[in-house]
Amino acid sequence: MTRNDVHAKLDALAKPVGSLGRLEALAVELAVTGRSLTPATRPRRLVLFAADHGVVAQGVSAWPSAVTTAMVETILTGQATSAALATTHGVDVRVVDAGMAQPPRRPWPAHFNAQPVAPGTADLSVGPAMSVDQFDAAWALGAAEAQAAVDQGYRLLIAGEMGIGNTTSAACLTHALVGIDADTATGSGAGADAAMRAIKRDIVAKAVARLEGRTDKGALSAIAGFEIAAMAGFYAEAAAQGVPVLLDGYVTTAAALIAERLCPGTRSVLIAGHLSAESGHRAALAQLGISPVLEWQMRLGEGSGALVALPLLDSAAALLCDVARLADIGA
Numbered sequence: 540m541t542r543n544d545v546h547a548k549l550d551a552l553a554k555p556v557g558s559l560g561r562l563e564a565l566a567v568e569l570a571v572t573g574r575s576l577t578p579a580t581r582p583r584r585l586v587l588f589a590a591d592h593g594v595v596a597q598g599v600s601a602w603p604s605a606v607t608t609a610m611v612e613t614i615l616t617g618q619a620t621s622a623a624l625a626t627t628h629g630v631d632v633r634v635v636d637a638g639m640a641q642p643p644r645r646p647w648p649a650h651f652n653a654q655p656v657a658p659g660t661a662d663l664s665v666g667p668a669m670s671v672d673q674f675d676a677a678w679a680l681g682a683a684e685a686q687a688a689v690d691q692g693y694r695l696l697i698a699g700e701m702g703i704g705n706t707t708s709a710a711c712l713t714h715a716l717v718g719i720d721a722d723t724a725t726g727s728g729a730g731a732d733a734a735m736r737a738i739k740r741d742i743v744a745k746a747v748a749r750l751e752g753r754t755d756k757g758a759l760s761a762i763a764g765f766e767i768a769a770m771a772g773f774y775a776e777a778a779a780q781g782v783p784v785l786l787d788g789y790v791t792t793a794a795a796l797i798a799e800r801l802c803p804g805t806r807s808v809l810i811a812g813h814l815s816a817e818s819g820h821r822a823a824l825a826q827l828g829i830s831p832v833l834e835w836q837m838r839l840g841e842g843s844g845a846l847v848a849l850p851l852l853d854s855a856a857a858l859l860c861d862v863a864r865l866a867d868i869g870a
């Protein structure tokens with residue numbers, strides 16, 4: 540099934556050609572990524588991967604690592620932004636501890652999967668964030684989540700993340716894999732001021748310089764995070780299964796860049812939910828050849844941008860699945 544097939548179907552529907560504007564372009568994306576002229580967006584699942592980052596010790600985030608745990612607890616009780624949006628849009632949620640410094644309080648609900656690779660990464664500013672074995676373990680965790688979701692019949696997948704310090708890792712990965720300069724790759728994350736952002740940029744520049752241009756798995760392990768490596772495995776497995784994935788912001792896109800680097804073709808299932816306020820995101824999406832549904836200056840993470848874009852995907856699916864053809868209405 541080609542893009543032309545989808546355009547032909549859209550043009551034959553009971554409406555003037557092109558009259559649904561960008562919704563038609565989104566319908567094409569959904570049909571192509573889902574490999575169907577009647578793509579499904581239900582049932583859908585959000586898998587939120589959480590982990591901590593040793594580089595936080597360098598003062599790169601406005602928040603301490605304890606906030607990762609506090610937010611995971613809030614997600615688990617259904618009161619975080621992501622959980623509220625997931626509930627309102629009929630999205631099932633799972634939360635995965637891929638490597639938090641401190642696990643959430645017990646009792647743990649059934650939708651929490653505690654498989655920490657380690658209690659946070661090592662500080663990427665002084666050495667590799669993780670070993671290749673740890674990268675492989677995080678990747679396998681994400682891949683298993685995607686496989687389980689597909690086995691359970693989910694037709695659309697979203698990965699979200701929670702990890703204080705993870706925009707430093709995302710900036711390193713984008714600098715290394717997209718080639719934009721360290722300054723553009725480095726944003727304010729969850730609220731860094733100008734002085735903090737300058738420290739962060741210098742750390743990003745030095746960590747990537749140490750790789751000397753290498754972007755193999757060993758090099759990427761040095762600058763990744765456990766939740767990011769897990770999301771990369773999640774995306775690669777979703778692609779292997781041919782299930783569409785809705786990307787969130789800068790951090791999830793960094794994971795998609797890893798997946799595309801290590802498993803070329805992963806991008807064929809990716810739809811970009813939104814353009815994050817982080818300055819490197821536009822170039823990262825361009826490298827993957829996808830354009831965002833929304834440009835709303837969101838920069839939360841947790842899958843929130845993907846969840847806000849989701850009703851537009853539902854609209855695109857309804858168009859392809861439920862609208863009559865002109866030929867059938869006697870017009």
Ligand SMILES: O=C(O)c1ccc[n+]([C@@H]2O[C@H](COP(=O)([O-])O)[C@@H](O)[C@H]2O)c1
Nearest residue numbers: 600702704706728729788789790815840
């Ligand atoms: O993905 C994005 O576009 C994004 C942009 C800014 C912040 N975040 C979120 O904020 C946290 C990381 O911010 P920071 O400043 O601690 O690196 C992490 O939990 C992310 O989910 C996420």
Ligand SMILES: Cc1cc2nc[nH]c2cc1C
Nearest residue numbers: 602606610729839840841
């Ligand atoms: C409060 C808070 C909520 C978040 N959700 C995702 N990243 C976050 C970072 C902070 C600081």
